[in-house]
Amino acid sequence: MKLYLLQKCLSVRLHWTLVFLLLALQRSPTLKLLLTAKQLQATSPVARILQSIALPAAALSTPHALSGASTSSYDVEYINTPELKVGVEAVIRFQNTITPLSWSLTGDLPPGMRLTDLRLRKSVVDGVIATDIGIITGIPSQAGTFDIVLTPWSNDDGTGDTAPEPAPGALRLSLYVLPAEEAPLVAPKLSIIRQHSTLSLSWQVDSAQNFRLVSSHDLSTWNPVSTKPLQSGNTATLEFPLNDGLRKFYRLEPEE
Structure with a gap:
């Protein structure tokens, strides 16, 4: 009699254990991939349930994100x-x-x-x-x-x-x-030599950058010097007489 009651208690406890186990697994998305709704409603032996859960890890892994992806951004x-x-x-x-x-x-x-x-x-x-x-x-x-x-x-x-x-x-x-920003042109250095009544101006000529000599009386208005410089190698030279009595300023600027 005692043995019968013990078996019955164990049977009832096992029954409720299976019920709670199935209820818990129903919430799991993994189980939904393993069992159909009909299988969840059926009574399965413990060994069968454990065998279904103990699938290879690859079967339980999440499918690759690209498979049926709908949130691609x-x-x-x-x-x-x-x-x-x-x-x-x-x-x-x-x-x-x-x-x-x-x-x-x-x-x-x-x-x-x-x-x-x-x-x-x-x-x-x-x-x-x-x-x-x-x-x-x-x-x-x-x-x-x-x-x-x-x-x-x-x-x-x-x-x-x-x-x-x-x-x-x-x-x-x-x-x-x-396109790249063009670097500003840098005028070559203008050398000035004054000897007696002659003013000599010279500068280095760059074939890639053309400059011209301009002059001004007031540093406001600049006019090109019409005299063509003499060129020797990469050096251009211009000489001016200093007998006109006018004060002049000279500089080099890019040719238009």
């Missing part, structure tokens, strides 16, 4: 400079919320820039770079507009699942590279 950040300019180093970081394993590149980057990873170690191979977060970096050497398309992939070789279409689909960027 891109984040693009221009670092160091808000605009690209010839001769100025630039860094553009990009990523996607679906965390791909690789990106494929279509189109041409501005000369002087390259696609790599955050550690600057990887390069594009056959149009694909194996990284989750990529950057475009370098010093542009050519002005213009460069259109590129970056496509995320679930595999590290540019294959597998990708971002859903039509939106947002692939990442499309138009990189506008501005």
Whole structure:
């Protein structure tokens, strides 16, 4: 009699244990992937339930983010400079919320820039770079507009699942590279030698930068000197008589 009561108590306790276990597992998204609603309503032996739960870890892991992703969105950040300019180093970081394993590149980057990873170690191979977060970096050497398309992939070789279409689909960027700012012309040094009644002016001539000699009586109005200088090598020279009694100022300015 005692043995019967003990077995009955254990049976009741086991029954309620299974009930609470099933109620707890019903709240688990993992169980919903393992069992159908009909199986949840049926009475299963403990061994069967434990066997279902003890699936391989790979079966319980979350599917790759690219599989059926519906929250794909891109984040693009221009670092160091808000605009690209010839001769100025630039860094553009990009990523996607679906965390791909690789990106494929279509189109041409501005000369002087390259696609790599955050550690600057990887390069594009056959149009694909194996990284989750990529950057475009370098010093542009050519002005213009460069259109590129970056496509995320679930595999590290540019294959597998990708971002859903039509939106947002692939990442499309138009990189506008501005021309470099022209450096201001620096006039060569003007040497002045006064001997008796003669004033001699000389300066170095640069074939890439053309300057002309101008004069003024009041430092306000400047007029070109009509006399053509004599040139010997890279040195230009002009001589003026000092018998006109007028005070003059001279300087070099870029030719128009």
